[in-house]
Amino acid sequence: MGRTASGDPASLKHVAALAGVSVKTVSNVVNGYVHVTDTTRSRVQRAIDELHYRPNLAARQLRQGRSDVIALALPELDLPYFAELARSVIKCAEEKGWTVLIDQTDGLVEREQLVLDGIRGRLIDGLIFSPIALGAADLERRRDTTPLVLLGERVFDGPADHVAIDNVAAARAATAHLVGLGRRRIAAIGAQPLPTSQTAHLRLQGYQEALAEAGLPVRPEYVVPVDRYHRGDGAAAMRRLLDLPEPPDAVFCFNDLMALGAMREAYERGVPVPHDVAIVGWDDIEEGRYSIPTLTTVCPDKQRIASLAVDFLAARLGDGSEPPHEVTAPFTLAVRESTVGRPGR
Amino acid sequence: MGRTASGDPASLKHVAALAGVSVKTVSNVVNGYVHVTDTTRSRVQRAIDELHYRPNLAARQLRQGRSDVIALALPELDLPYFAELARSVIKCAEEKGWTVLIDQTDGLVEREQLVLDGIRGRLIDGLIFSPIALGAADLERRRDTTPLVLLGERVFDGPADHVAIDNVAAARAATAHLVGLGRRRIAAIGAQPLPTSQTAHLRLQGYQEALAEAGLPVRPEYVVPVDRYHRGDGAAAMRRLLDLPEPPDAVFCFNDLMALGAMREAYERGVPVPHDVAIVGWDDIEEGRYSIPTLTTVCPDKQRIASLAVDFLAARLGDGSEPPHEVTAPFTLAVRESTVGRPGR
DNA sequence: GTGAAAGCGCTAACAG
DNA sequence: CTGTTAGCGCTTTCAC
DSSP states (O other), X not given: OOSOOSXXXXXXXXXXXXXXXXXXXXXXXXXXXXXXXXXXXXHHHHHHHHHTOOOOHHHHHHHHSOOSEEEEEESOTTSHHHHHXXXXXHHHHHHTTOEXXXXXXXXXXXXXXXXXXXXXXXXXXXXXXXXXXXXXXXHHTOOOOSOEEEESSOOOSOSSEEEEEXXXXXXXXXXHXXXXXXXXXXXXXXXXXXXXXXXXXXXXXXXXXXXXHTTOOOOGGGEEEOSSOSHHHHHHHHHHHHTSSSOOSEEEESSHHHHHHHHHHHHHTTOOTTTTOEEEEESOOGGGGTSSSOOEEEEEOHHHHHHHHHHHHHHHXXXXXXXXXXXXXXXXXXXXXXXXXXXXX | OXXXXXXXXXXXXXXXXXXXXXXXXXXXXXXXXXXXXXXXHHHHHHHHXXXXXXXXXXXXXXHHSOOSEEEEEESOTTSHHHHHHHHHHHHHHHHTTOEEEEEEOTTOHHHHHHHHTTTTGGGOSEEEXXXXXXXHHHHHTOOOOSOEEEESSOOOSOSSEEEEEOHHHHHHHHHHXXXXXXXXSEEXXXXXXXXXXXXXXXXXXXXXXXXXXXXXXXXXXXXXXXXXXXXXXXXXXXXXXXXXXXOOSEEEESSHHHHHHHHHHHHHTXXXXXXXXXXXXXXXXXXXXXXXXXXXXXXXXXXXXXXXXXXXXXXXXXXXXXXXXXXXXXXXEEOOHHHHOOTTO
């Protein structure tokens, strides 16, 4: 056995001593350098195995100035959209040899501010951030220099890369689909009181544009604001809509979770979907492919979004000199039972 | 401006120079030590603010031997059960001042092995691991000394802390519930061909015990194996069951996702749930509270599991000398529409 | 109360 | 091809 008979982890020095070589040689072997004799290599390798040597990443990072760790900051991990996105980001990052550390902001201003302030102190090489509460001003004010890629709406032409989909166009497409089905009393669930929420604002805009195009009025009572984008909020909003003297015959929900909540509420009230009320969601979460009925939805290309974000970060880490990117990821509209009913029936 | 006029991040030395004190004093201020004059403190603080100083966590870790980062290794982040669990773990860890880094294993042997081998170098202080493919033998073989807490089934009395629920009892309760409703042809979805899967084995055992207690036979054709625990697997399994000459009048699915898939399949075949076939799941994911019909399910106390796991790790990090803990978290059975139908109808 | 110096484990630079 | 040295930024002695 080597010097580290007890539990204390072995260092390069221990391995070098056991193998009878210098630390540099061990380092060369560990890092897979070519200029090492096979005999030396195998001798070192044996020492490594014997001591169960693992490189100390903190020391390496201190020396090299990078950790190969990036942070992914998002509101809630148990919101399916973000969970699916996180899965893709982690997968893409892994291909680059990066580890992902998760920051859960709960969409709270102070948490998001901390993330932006670089709370992770040089621990991370880069940050992929999906802001909810923070707006353009907060981002402009940022002093931390950690490379940043923003996910979600394009809030401004700031100093950060940005990956988003065309919210207005997608919202217009979703609403137009309902119009095309002959629906005339089309409501929207997901407006947000806070002016910071670009997402809600843009989707609302697309909704209004589509109505205008169809010559339909925008009825204020058909635009329902919500606090969060959870199932319960969708259900509550639907309750309000169905209580109206003239309830809508279609509802465009700004995310799938609310759409699912709204469908559940319709079911409880005995209102058949899509016959009496058609429902469209947004996010294309797996759940909507198995719900009863299945959910028509706007499909942002999540894998694409994830890979673009990771690629941007990679470019930024390569040489910090490129101009900010802004990219619009593609989307499609998946038409399912919640608007057109069951085929062959 | 201080020495770091350009973008290079400021170090303790820079701050010390600007404030006209030694690095030690700055360190004292940063770490909130008491023995510092108010005047000194404020002077240092001003320098910190001016230079936007952030401590270098890698250097601190190298010196202190700990990073306050833990890893959470689980199969897939977009499986709602794990997403919800991850959320809780991150929240609990945060209360301890820890950051969580996610390792996604996809349930693959090699990935799980890497996690266990301490691939993270000394980057992480501890590991919370939910194994799928690895069994007792692999865990026994582990050489890495990073404190480990296992989530899920108690595969063995090994050298690691363990948090799980009583799978046999919960499976028995779920099956007994179906028996109590008068169902007599009760199937099970989720058996696993691999002998390593303790989870599937234990749940199957509980199912069989409950049938035996009720004097019902265990029909081999009613026990359906699956590859993964996804919605699609549940749907496929249900297809097989409904194709039987004598289809079951109840199905116990080993997780919610498969139950949801099974419900969808029943719907597509025009088989009413729960009238013709009652369905029980396992995990109590949020989705099952809004599905149509809502899903009867075994509810493991996820928050409890998360906090126990984090607490174990904390104890282990405090002084590495305690004996391994094994704790059984509580569970309940949530009875919903998928077995008893809609109340008041 | 504050300062000076050593060293955590590693790799970059330069010798040999 | 391999060895030596220095130093990343921080905290931890130990002086003062």
